[in-house]
Each structure stands twice: as C-alpha cells, then as structure tokens.
Amino acid sequence: DGGITQSPKYLFRKEGQNVTLSCEQNLNHDAMYWYRQDPGQGLRLIYYSQIVNDFQKGDIAEGYSVSREKKESFPLTVTSAQKNPTAFYLCASSNPSGVSTGELFFGEGSRLTVL
Amino acid sequence: LAKTTQPISMDSYEGQEVNITCSHNNIATNDYITWYQQFPSQGPRFIIQGYKTKVTNEVASLFIPADRKSSTLSLPRVSLSDTAVYYCPLGSSNTGKLIFGQGTTLQVKP
Numbered sequence: 368d369g370g371i372t373q374s375p376k377y378l379f380r381k382e383g384q385n386v387t388l389s390c391e392q393n394l395n396h397d398a399m400y401w402y403r404q405d406p407g408q409g410l411r412l413i414y415y416s417q418i419v420n421d422f423q424k425g426d427i428a429e430g431y432s433v434s435r436e437k438k439e440s441f442p443l444t445v446t447s448a449q450k451n452p453t454a455f456y457l458c459a460s461s462n463p464s465g466v467s468t469g470e471l472f473f474g475e476g477s478r479l480t481v482l
Numbered sequence: 483l484a485k486t487t488q489p490i491s492m493d494s495y496e497g498q499e500v501n502i503t504c505s506h507n508n509i510a511t512n513d514y515i516t517w518y519q520q521f522p523s524q525g526p527r528f529i530i531q532g533y534k535t536k537v538t539n540e541v542a543s544l545f546i547p548a549d550r551k552s553s554t555l556s557l558p559r560v561s562l563s564d565t566a567v568y569y570c571p572l573g574s575s576n577t578g579k580l581i582f583g584q585g586t587t588l589q590v591k592p
Contacts, residue, residue: 371525398578409569410526410582417578425579457525463578471518471580473525 373474388443390458399441400459486583500557504570513572515553520567565590
C-alpha cells in the first residue's frame with residue numbers, strides 16, 4: 368500500500384540526547400514536511416523539502432536538523448539544543464503542481480517524551 | 483503567509499449542517515485555501531481546497547467570497563464521526579509552505 372511511514376511511534380529520551388525520527392514515503396512525492404504539535408495546539412512547521420538534496424527552515428527550526436538524500440526519506444533529528452522537545456511530530460508529503468502544493472498526506476506521527 | 487483565525491470550538495447535533503468560517507484578512511495573491519480534519523493522535527487528513535468561488539466534493543463544500551479574506555467549510559448532515567479538529571491552512575504556490583493555525587474543535591452530539 369502507498370503511504371507515509373513514521374517510526375518509532377513512541378520514543379523516550381533523556382535530556383541531552385539526540386534522537387532521529389524516521390519518515391519514509393512510497394508515493395513518489397517530491398515534497399516532504401515535518402510539523403510539531405503540542406497538546407491542544409495546531410501544527411507548526413519545522414522543516415520542509417521540495418526536492419532531493421534541498422530543504423528549507425520552517426517557523427521553528429532551531430534545535431532540529433534534517434537531510435534529504437533520497438526522494439523517499441526525510442529523517443528529522445531532534446538535538447540536545449531543542450529546549451522543549453516533548454511533542455507529537457508529524458511528517459507529510461505532497462506532489463506539488465504549478466498552482467499549489469497539492470494535498471498533503473500525513474503519517475501517523477511519532478510521540479517523543481523527554482524524561 | 484497570512485495568519486488564519488478560526489473559532490476555537492463549535493457544537494452541533496447529528497444530521498445538522500455545520501459551517502466553519504476561517505478568516506484570512508491578509509491572504510496573498512499566490513495563497514490558496516485548504517481544509518484538513520484531524521482526529522486525536524492521528525495526522526490531519528485533507529478535505530478540500532480552493533482558490534476562489536465555490537468548490538464541492540463528496541464530503542464538503544468550500545465557499546470563498548470574491549475578496550478571499552475568509553472561507554467557509556460546509557459539512558452537510560454531520561454524524562458523530564465528524565467530531566474532530568478542523569484546520570484551514572493557507573498554502574503558498576511560491577514557497578511550497580503550508581501553515582496551520584489553531585483549528586476548530588467540532589463536537590457533534592447525538
């Protein structure tokens with residue numbers, strides 16, 4: 368089945384540790400996105416990539432890093448510099464047309480808890 | 483991208499039509515309007531997208547006035563399973579960014 372797979376679904380981390388969240392898509396989409404969601408809040412854009420080997424910062428990129436070495440993969444690293452990393456992280460992909468980004472397809476999310 | 487404003491919450495009853503309005507006073511020429519639905523602990527799901535006038539699909543209608551400073555999502559005959567958070571993110575065809583606001587929590591009662 369085509370879709371987006373995020374792993375792990377749940378992750379616990381000690382303060383000071385870096386963690387990497389995986390995001391893989393087999394939809395052949397060009398664009399991929401990472402969002403963060405805090406309880407009762409909307410989604411905030413961390414990073415996005417419109418093409419392989421290129422990515423841009425979103426609104427809350429500090430303390431995060433990404434790579435886009437392959438079209439199907441867009442891993443997110445939460446570094447120790449991120450002061451409050453406990454959150455629900457969502458990855459999405461889309462196939463932009465000349466008019467819009469197109470429909471975003473989201474993964475099931477990864478819930479990170481810092482102990 | 484322009485900021486969007488929505489009501490924080492709305493209540494409705496099964497079988498009623500629900501209209502959720504989103505305000506985007508500073509929408510840019512290259513921005514388009516989308517609506518997403520999100521259930522707890524899941525990723526949002528696309529509902530509908532438009533640029534101007536009216537768009538209808540199998541689940542909803544989207545009304546956009548000529549000045550595009552607001553948009554209204556219309557859900558016909560809601561059911562309990564429509565209880566969710568609804569977002570109206572604006573997307574830029576220039577940057578490829580899609581920015582979500584706070585969303586509207588819709589509670590459908592029996």
